[in-house]
Amino acid sequence: MIKLLIADDEALVCIGLQSMLKWEEYQIEVVGIAHNGAQAEEMIESLRPDLVITDIKMPVKTGLQVAESVRHKYGRIPLFIFLTSYEEFEYARSAIHLQAADYLVKLELTPQTLAESVRKAVTLLEDYKTVESYPNMLYRSNLHALRDKFFIRLFNQLFENKNQFLLQRDDLELDLSATAYLVCTCRIQGPESVPPRGDKLVALCSSTVQMAKDTLASARPCFVTSLDLRNFAIVLPVSDKDPQHWMPEVEGQLYDMASVLHAYFNVNIIGAAGYAVDDPYLLHESYLAARRALPMALEQQSFVFFAQSNAAELAPPGDDDAASRSEIRRAFEELDIGALNAMITNLIDRYEGRPELLVPATDAACNILYMATSLLADGENVVEQIFENEPEGYRAIYKKQTTQGVIDWLVQFRDGCCEILSSRKQSYKEQIVRNVQDYVKRNLSSKLSLNQVADVFNFSPNYLSHLFSKTAKINFVEYVTETKIAAAKEMMVRGEGRIYEISQKLGYESAFYFSKVFKKVEGISPREFMQRKDNSIPSG
Numbered sequence: 054m055i056k057l058l059i060a061d062d063e064a065l066v067c068i069g070l071q072s073m074l075k076w077e078e079y080q081i082e083v084v085g086i087a088h089n090g091a092q093a094e095e096m097i098e099s100l101r102p103d104l105v106i107t108d109i110k111m112p113v114k115t116g117l118q119v120a121e122s123v124r125h126k127y128g129r130i131p132l133f134i135f136l137t138s139y140e141e142f143e144y145a146r147s148a149i150h151l152q153a154a155d156y157l158v159k160l161e162l163t164p165q166t167l168a169e170s171v172r173k174a175v176t177l178l179e180d181y182k183t184v185e186s187y188p189n190m191l192y193r194s195n196l197h198a199l200r201d202k203f204f205i206r207l208f209n210q211l212f213e214n215k216n217q218f219l220l221q222r223d224d225l226e227l228d229l230s231a232t233a234y235l236v237c238t239c240r241i242q243g244p245e246s247v248p249p250r251g252d253k254l255v256a257l258c259s260s261t262v263q264m265a266k267d268t269l270a271s272a273r274p275c276f277v278t279s280l281d282l283r284n285f286a287i288v289l290p291v292s293d294k295d296p297q298h299w300m301p302e303v304e305g306q307l308y309d310m311a312s313v314l315h316a317y318f319n320v321n322i323i324g325a326a327g328y329a330v331d332d333p334y335l336l337h338e339s340y341l342a343a344r345r346a347l348p349m350a351l352e353q354q355s356f357v358f359f360a361q362s363n364a365a366e367l368a369p370p371g372d373d374d375a376a377s378r379s380e381i382r383r384a385f386e387e388l389d390i391g392a393l394n395a396m397i398t399n400l401i402d403r404y405e406g407r408p409e410l411l412v413p414a415t416d417a418a419c420n421i422l423y424m425a426t427s428l429l430a431d432g433e434n435v436v437e438q439i440f441e442n443e444p445e446g447y448r449a450i451y452k453k454q455t456t457q458g459v460i461d462w463l464v465q466f467r468d469g470c471c472e473i474l475s476s477r478k479q480s481y482k483e484q485i486v487r488n489v490q491d492y493v494k495r496n497l498s499s500k501l502s503l504n505q506v507a508d509v510f511n512f513s514p515n516y517l518s519h520l521f522s523k524t525a526k527i528n529f530v531e532y533v534t535e536t537k538i539a540a541a542k543e544m545m546v547r548g549e550g551r552i553y554e555i556s557q558k559l560g561y562e563s564a565f566y567f568s569k570v571f572k573k574v575e576g577i578s579p580r581e582f583m584q585r586k587d588n589s590i591p592s593g
Contacts, residue, residue: 060093060107090114205427208340231290239324439469
């Protein structure tokens, strides 16, 4: 049965939706009724429905806010059907159709229109549920968010080494085999009808980025990464490093994308492209060049390209800068509040009283912002909360005209971030361990050494080992062993091969070593386990 949650603050609407269709005829069970957005989000977490029918306007949280939050947590499922009124219908159609299965006008709602919408949603669900198992489905649905974090790390040179980069690239199934790549950073501007913060801005910008992906992907494969609500980055494959060979085509594609987005969402897209690199591990160089050219794009209100002849201006950061970024990244991921406070304070001291350093100060502040939104769970909401009393929220950083203005922003970010994270530290650590456990379950056919898994998650082996043991109450090696042996027993019960075949499926070097580990955990050999299983089956 498909599980359905209905959410509306009007009791009569909820009753009407429940009685309007014979839900069992659609293989649908109504599992819950919510009367505000916060309650709906809690019920989605506990009931895990496949489909949600929700009003856009509800107390506490709007339907759009619920959908956006749930989409980041669980991916495509549950699907949402939105209920709208006439006055918000045009906005709903333009801003949410890319995120919803359908939208319906309340006053025009009939059993026929509801049935048609439900059939559409059921068809989408069948497409999305072709994945083999729920844990794998959850991983696949979150793949987009994980890839965004991968590119944020790449842009900010946050991988500890190239091997770590390669491991995460392969784990996320990213094809980066083109001859060369470049990065273009884009800014979403307008429209004036959308307030500088809130659910309308969230819906507008996330829909804009999604359409940018769809528009560009129709011409060539590329990767589009949200940096925050008003900024996104595009990684484009090109034929080689020579801009004369690719610039006209890339420029045309960017302007075509901007034209489509303006026509559809009434937004202006401006951006700056860096130079091409032949090794994707060096994409941070192209990203830095794009960032340096962005002020010119803002001034000209167009797309600009970083001149290859100016590449000497982008000398690689010194060891101190690279180490500082790496330490800030570590502090975010490990929630080391003291270290985070000290490092941002050092950054503030570096620019204090230096009005000529506005551009590097803004770059540094934006880098920290992007790290926070990508490396922290729920990072966008964290930074929104820090600047909740500012008219433009955290996006005010883009309009700072003085170094002191940037410093004031950094002080507010530092103090607010440390306060919020100190109250969330334990839950963040638990989430990290759950993510590692899910990774182990998805990769039982690999050897799964501590070093390899630590590289995938961008942690040091010592930190991951300590965190896992303290939070999971079992050390990493023991957890991997017990999980593999439990999987082996299930395979044996289902008759999925001989002992040596099962040992190969679980990544063991030999059937002999597998048998030795199995006996240590279970007290009997795999052969004895299978014999006992066979003896327990009654003869027919």
